Amino acid sequence: MADPIKVLQLLGSAPVNTYTVFERDQVLTHSQLNELGLYLNQQERLTRTNLIGVGLVSGLNVVPDDSGISITPGLGVTTDGDLVVWPQAVRFTHSKPYDNKQPLYAPFYPDGKTLIKLLELTDDQDPLGTALPTPANAQDWAVILLAETTEVDPDLCIGDNCDNLGRRATAKLRVLLAQPEDAKALRDTFKPVSERARALPDLLATRPKLSASMVNTALFMASYRDACTEVLNSLNDALKQFGTDFAPELQTLFGLNPVDAWQLRLKDIHGQIRIGNAQLTYGFFKDMVDTWNAMVDALLDTTAILLPGASAFPKHLLLGRVRDPADLRTAFFPSVADTGAREAAARAGFLVRKLQAQMDHFIVPDDSTVRVTPSMGEEVALEERAIPWYYKPDISTQWNFRLSQRQQADANLGYRATDYGGTARARNPLGSSIAGYEMFRVEGHLGREVGQVREELKTLVADNNLPFKVHAVLAHNLRKFIRIRPQIRYTDLHRFHYLLRQDVAVRLDESKTFTARFSDNVQEAVQKKTIPDQVSELSSVTQAVETVRSDIGSLTARALPALNQTRYTGYQQETQTSAWNENLGSKLQTLGDVRSKLGEVARNDIVSPIDSLIQTTHPLWLNWLDDLIAARDEREDDKLLLSRFVSDHPALDHLGGTWRGGTLVLLYDDAGTVVGDFALPYPYEEVDEPEPEEPPLRRPPLLRPPIADIRPIGIVRPIKLDLDTMVTAQIGSQFAITSKALSDRIEASTKQFDEKIQAVNVDVDNRLKLQSSSVEGLVKGAFSTKEATAAGVVGSGKLIATGDTLLDQLAQDVDYKRQRVQGLIDLASRTDISTEERSKAQSMLSKAQGELGTAVGDAAEHVVLSKTNTASGAGAGVAAILAQSTMLVSDAAASRTLTTKLGSLQTSAGDTSQKVLIGTLQNLGSLRG
Incomplete structure (x- = not known):
């Protein structure tokens, strides 16, 4: 049985490295001529594949219609170096079987024996063709363009009589239809850098959870440590995949696969997390995520192929699916000689090396000089931002690709610009225009006394006209540890x-x-x-x-x-x-x-x-x-505690500095030591002005x-x-x-x-006694309950009868709710209960104050409607209860409701004692604030 005709692959055979140099009058043999021809053919093909590129260059689009499929003009290059030229659009309306009687093309036999299911597109003149279904895209197919090159021996040999006519090589373009899964398998046999990069994950830097429960530095550190742990785990998974999929490239860059050493280094850095360095360690892990994502992005742009293998798609090009022509198309992979491709590859290699540089140069700094460095926000690439202070100076040469290519690494801004011999601008970044920078890194403050840091920063802000404020909060839930507060909050x-x-x-x-x-x-x-x-x-x-x-x-x-x-x-x-x-x-x-x-x-x-x-x-x-005033100061002091500050300012974030026009928030522990910082995107500062002299x-x-x-x-x-x-x-x-x-x-x-x-x-x-009792009862009832209590009016569990049963009941209800509110106030202010219990007490207190305000309003309304005299006797006792209870309604919503109620009663109050009572309750409400 004769051997099957095969599709020739010229670059797949052994390269021709020698050929005969002809001499004068030399007799030439066929081997010498074929050797020279093959050498020249291979060189031409190698020039295409290695100096131009491979894949679909342009055109060759699949355009289905109701009864046919058209292929638009275009050209491409196979990995065997075939220059495929399709000069004009061709429409196909029929198809015919493509079976194993056709020349053998190895990629169509994935197991070496069985041909994948294929149809060849033809026209209505082909006697073997059958019409395509209507519409032509009713059945999902992938279109393949095959540049078939074969050799046929036309000699007819009879016995020993053979004419040496030689073999004839034929090149033919066939348009085939294949199942999408088979076409995908053909595509996936070749995975250049960009193709493999698509499988790499896009990493996210987990944000620390900041909440009102963060009442001490241990919880603060735990929040950042947990975020670092999540980032570390995702980095380890990504690096493991990277080490497998890009082993050849890593071997070329480093001489070995460094992924195992990288993972050990990341584990070591994570193990160094302490209260004072939790944020900057988190900043390092965020940097690693930024560099990783930038590296993946650069790898996706790295479409150039160095020495593309001839077996990738030696004689075929995928033109797309009939139903989705953009899918299953062979991309164009330029040569590494292409300028754009060369830069993309160089940038990708730079970022791979930067990953290792960041790990090698990370330190936990112990600097004590506060510096402000102009920088950019996270919407720009990490390399365009200032170099953080937790890196050694030498990282400047591996920080910014553009500056490193230009040999201008000293132009990088950073905390250690003086150490790496930075330019004049890098050494004094605040001495020239800062209008182009939208954020400012603030570093050198951790581990120092908060008062000194705050004053140094305020001096820097004032001396350099910097556009941000400085504030300080305590990482604790006890006011006694507050170090930074105004001398007086004058109101x-x-x-x-x-x-x-x-x-x-x-x-x-x-x-x-x-x-x-x-x-x-x-x-x-x-x-x-x-x-x-x-x-x-x-x-x-x-x-x-x-x-x-x-x-x-x-x-x-x-x-x-x-x-x-x-x-x-x-x-x-x-x-x-x-x-x-x-x-x-x-x-x-x-x-x-x-x-x-x-x-x-x-x-x-x-x-x-x-x-x-x-x-x-x-x-x-x-x-x-x-x-x-003392109560207001306590409420304002609460705003200086981290747990309350987080609730009041949900935009709080750690940036290693702050935004232009924003606020740098210094975080300090109960010893007054700065342990971290946050940023707000808006100005916020308690003004510490000298007390005015009236x-x-x-x-x-x-x-x-x-x-x-x-x-x-x-x-x-x-x-x-x-x-x-x-x-x-x-x-x-x-x-x-x-x-x-x-x-x-x-x-x-x-x-x-x-x-x-x-x-x-x-x-x-x-x-005289009646007048004195009237005045005294009104005053005591309106402004103080101390005397009323001593007289047995309130606090004893029962009231002097007013003669109005409903009023007596309303007054008792108010007094009961007042005692309940007072008890919850005492409970919420205790320091020997848990945070959860205190929070629940605060919630119950707000509800109880609302109920108390409603009870006061109902009792006052009955006093007005019944025209009760509150200037003396039992009526004065009722007034005392209402006054004392009004002072305890400090919840904003409850206070507004009560104030509205009293306002409506003021106009309907009858005699003088009622007007005085309602007016007094309104004044007490406004004084309470």
Whole structure:
């Protein structure tokens, strides 16, 4: 049986390295001529494949229609060096079988024995052809162009008689249809660099999980360590695949396959993670991911083939699928002599070497010089950014491909530019224009005291006009460890505090002046017998008044140095020293008792300074404002804790610096040591301004004359003395009456007048007590619950009955909810409970405050609708509960709801006590903030 005709592959045979050099009159043999012809043929083909490229150069597109398939003009080069030229479009409407009777082409026999299923496209003139199905793409096929070259021996030999006509070589182009899976197998026998790169993974740098539960440095480090672990695992998997698929290239670059050593080095770097270097180690792993992805991208661009194997697609070119002509097409692979291809290959090799350079040059730095280096964000390639400080200086030559190609590695910006002999700009990057940089690396600060770092950075920002802010937060959940906070957070609360201080100072000063004059007036009245020195409740009027004068003078002398301070901190320091407000309530109560006992001999024409001082709650307001200011400072301090800061600023990220126009956030531990940093894309900074000194306020006379020029309290001669005088005069005029009758009459008259005087005094006393109880009940009910509690109104578990059962029930409900809120406040502020318990308590507190606000609003509404008098009695106790409860509604949503409710009640309030109650509750709500 004759051997089958084979498709010739000229580059697949042994290369011809010798040929005969002809001499004159030499007799030539066929072997000499064939040897020379083969040599020249191989050289021509090698020139195409190695200096031009292989694959589809252009055209040769598959265009299906309703009943046929067209192949557009084009050209290509097979790996055997065949130049395939298809000069014009050809449409095929029929096909015929392509079987093993055709010349043998080894790639069509994947197992060496069985031909894959093939059809050959033809036209309607071919007697063996059958029409293609309609439409032509109804059946999915792949189109193959076969450059078939065969040799046929035309000699007819009979016995020993053979004509030496020689063999004839024939080249023919066939268009074949194959199953897509068979075409894919033909394509996958050849995998250049770009094809293998498609299988490499695109790595992602896992972001650390930042949350409100990050309450200490151990949790902070664990978050970054876990992220590094995930990146390390994905890098190891990718490197393992890289070492297998690109073993020849790695052998060429390094003389061996370095992947195992790379994985050991990455494991060693991961094992060095500590609190102080967790972020920069994470930065290194992010750099590795960036370089890996850039390397894969460069490998995908590396389509050039160095010495393409002749067996890849020696005689065929895949033109695409009929249903999807863009699929299953042989790409064009340029020669390494192509300029673009050469650069792509060089860049890919550079990035492979950079992977190793990053691992070799990584260090945990111990530098203590803070430096700011202009850089770019992560949207640009790693090589276009400044070199981080955790690399040794020598990495500069392997950092940027473009600069390394130009021998300009010293132009790289970086923390260690001086060490690697950087250019003038690299050594002083802030000395020239920085407008082209959108972020700034900040390095050299880890492990240092946060206060020093913050001041150095602020100096750098100010001296170099840098466009970012500097802030500091504590990696802890306890305020006591906060190192960086403003000296004072001065607000309108401080200004209002100053206004009240001036008000109390004026009241004290006027009270001092008034009591001095009043004492003189009383002494003069006693001397002139206008009033007695002894009344029913005082053994000595003059001594009592002098005591008041002395007490007011002593209180004024102690209080004014603090109250007249124009700075809040000065007031606090002076108050701690003098303790002028210590037991102030009991002192004013004593003054009030003396003042009420002087009622027999003193009459109020207008409210006197001492009465105003006794009745005012402004000293209490000062304490309340101190509490509000302290509470606000605590809330602001909470914003300096990492757990709260993460919740308030979800854009927080670690960049090794910060954005233009953003904020560098320094993170420090409870010892004040910087352990990390974050970036915000917007400016944020607590301004630490010096405490302002408030201007002095003008005192009366402004709207009224000085207190020394008016007489708020007048001296009143007792009625009994007038009666005695009148009786005596009457007795003298009736001299004719006998002594016994006169005595009886005088006694009867005296008794009668005594009874009248007693009745008048009782009536006056009752009225004074009623007025005092009304004022005192309203004040205590509106502003303080301390006195109400002492009186048994609140806190005892039951209320004085108001006579209104529904109001009693509403008040009890408010008091119950108030106690529940107070209990949750105490629980949430405890430090001996877990974070989860504290968080749950905070959630319960917000809900409880909402319920309390609703209860206060319902009770206040009932007071207004029922027109309950809250100025005295049990109604004052209800007012006290509502006032104390209102101060505890600090949740923003609950406060807004209550404020809206009180606003609607203000317009419908009836008598004065209701208006005062609603207005007071509104003021307490606004003071609470």
